[in-house]
Amino acid sequence: MKEPGFVVAVGPHIHSGNSVRDMMLHQIIALLPAVAAAFLVFGADTLRVAAIAMGSAVFWDAVLQKLFKRSLSIGDLSAAAGGLVLAMLLPATVPWWVVVLGTLVMLLLGKHVYGGLGCNPFNGVLIAYVALLLSYPGLVGDYPVPTSDMMMTQNSPLLELKDKGAEFLDETFPLQDLFLGSTLITGTIGEVSKLALLLGGLFLVLRRKISWIIPAGFLSGLAGFAAVFWLIDPETYASPLFHLLAGGSLLGAFFLATDWTTSPVTKTGMALFGLVCGVMTMAIRLWSQWPEGAYFAVFMVSMLTPFFDKLRPKVFGSKFGSHRQVQF
């Protein structure tokens, strides 16, 4: 008698349920506190930018998938999550067409020309950010005064540091305000509340969606490097705590450097990658014409990822010799 076809396949026969969609959903949820904080500070413009970014990213993803004859997979939410992260890097006043252009760059140059999700050497969000910042420095690099009519601009903490030095930083930007977010401090949408970012980041780490190693390496590299200068000359250099809380340190550490595809896969690789990102962030903040270095740093250090990926653990039992001269 023929049995009613059972499936015959190689194991494992169960699956953890991990998926790209699940990861991206977690990332979106993790950013909600930051969006809420930005809403309190910048008002409805926050939601406008976030919605345009997410919507246009999904739209471009679908269009490009058609164009490149790939199967439609906007359901994996990778475009939506990428759009939201990009919105985090933009000021609330950014015009809509800049956002739409940004998401196009993100999906074209950060995904589809390389062959789709997972084939890109750089984080699409950062490609888009860099492209926008270089093309429209005024629109993307200037930050509005919160709660005003948003027509004036104001210095972000890091720009203030660049322009006026560390002397009056503590009075202008109390650490507590930097941490919680405040209408006295401007920046991009995602830079408002460090508490919100920390909550989101910890959520991702605790749900094991991202590795804790990269953010830990990033933040300790950044704080360590800042501390060296601060200890030498606290008058000229800002404190490590200021550098941790100002600008995009936490955003970069938890949401950009941890990008699956462009970060290393081994623990040693991740640790070094994080450290170098942190140090590089500080180097840019100290010695370049740009006030903020976190995003550039991640972008540049991810070029080294293939090198970090060479730092592999020793195979089980390899003390006895290499597995490569197998006798079988």
Added chain:
Amino acid sequence: MRPGKMRGGIRFSHPLDGLSSPFEDLPTPSVVTVALQQDRSGVCALRVKKNDVVLAGQIIGESPRPNGASIHAPISGVVTELIKAFQDFHGRMVPAVVIESDGAANPCEIPADTDPLAAVQQAGVVCFDHKTDPLAAKLEEARSRKVGTLIVNALDGEPLLSSRARLLLEQAEAIAAGIDALKKILDLGRVILTVDANAAEAIAAATRAFSGAVQILPLRNRYPQAVDYLLVQRALNVEIPYSLGVRITDIGALLVDVEAMAAVGRGQPVVERFISVATGKGHVKNLRVAIGTPIRAVLEHCRITPEPGGKILAGGPMTGTALSGLDQPVTKEFAGVFVQGRSEVVKLEEAVCIKCGRCVEVCPMRLMPFLISGFSEKGRLAEAAQHDLFACIECGCCTYLCPVRIPMVQFIQFAKGQLMAQRKGV
């Protein structure tokens, strides 16, 4: 005693559901089909003719190796059929013997004055792990290499299997007797029992039965630590490479599971297995099953109706072998039966790796699974071997965690097969 540290692996949330479920005897089936190869020593030579009357425990297939495990009639009855080419669940074609029951009795005992090693050989005991080596051959090897450490393993190999832990709980005396028998064969300085740290009752039973002569090493559940070389590392903190021909006996140790020890201790031929039955919803029953019982009877007893489009697995959910039909008989190689409904079947697909690193993090052999599998998929076998393809134990952890569900184990098995075939062809 401190266990060796384990890197990678998965802690499953439902490790020992079946510990509190006693073994039930499956009623003796009316017909059994006994395949004549049930371990790695090769096809056994047929020792019965059609229409012979056999007694439970009588040898029906004799191992080709002097210390191999012979195969015994699991029930008393009449040989009704000799099948020349029976397809077993590995897909191998082996001879098989069909026996119709006459309703009688327990297997014959092996005389108590038999030499201990000969008794193990006559009982046809194998190591009831994924390799199923004949125990007598392993003991012989261990004796010639002056092995002084015995590791007795009560950890179950996979999530949802609980038969080893339960067996320790129910048959600690028989296991202790088995250890004593091995002490007569080997000059054992040290005996270690590895057991799940959550199996408190089993640990208590072991403590009572072994009275201090055995070091008990409780280990927290972590798949796949029960795989031989990983377990040796946990117990003795020595890493032995998986594929270099280095053997556990080379470091003076021998690893045996509790079911084999209980079989030695009982002093009867091996005619049954202790298995766990589970479905996608969880543990169902622990059963004592005569070898040769068709899976159909096992499932009927457990009131499980398999769905077309679902899966029937010999073994556990991670590494079990999918059966094509319900007529497959239980063999010495079965640790359990796992049944999946149609909706629970996992679909793996050939997707693009997104380099998330989950597989690297989880691989207990510290390999780069995505690289090996990627090379294997593209047919770049030399590169796959360069990246330690042969160190992979096919535990499935990488595939289990992969967010894009690449069937890595399948690619890895394929590449290994191709390379072996090439090597043989030369």
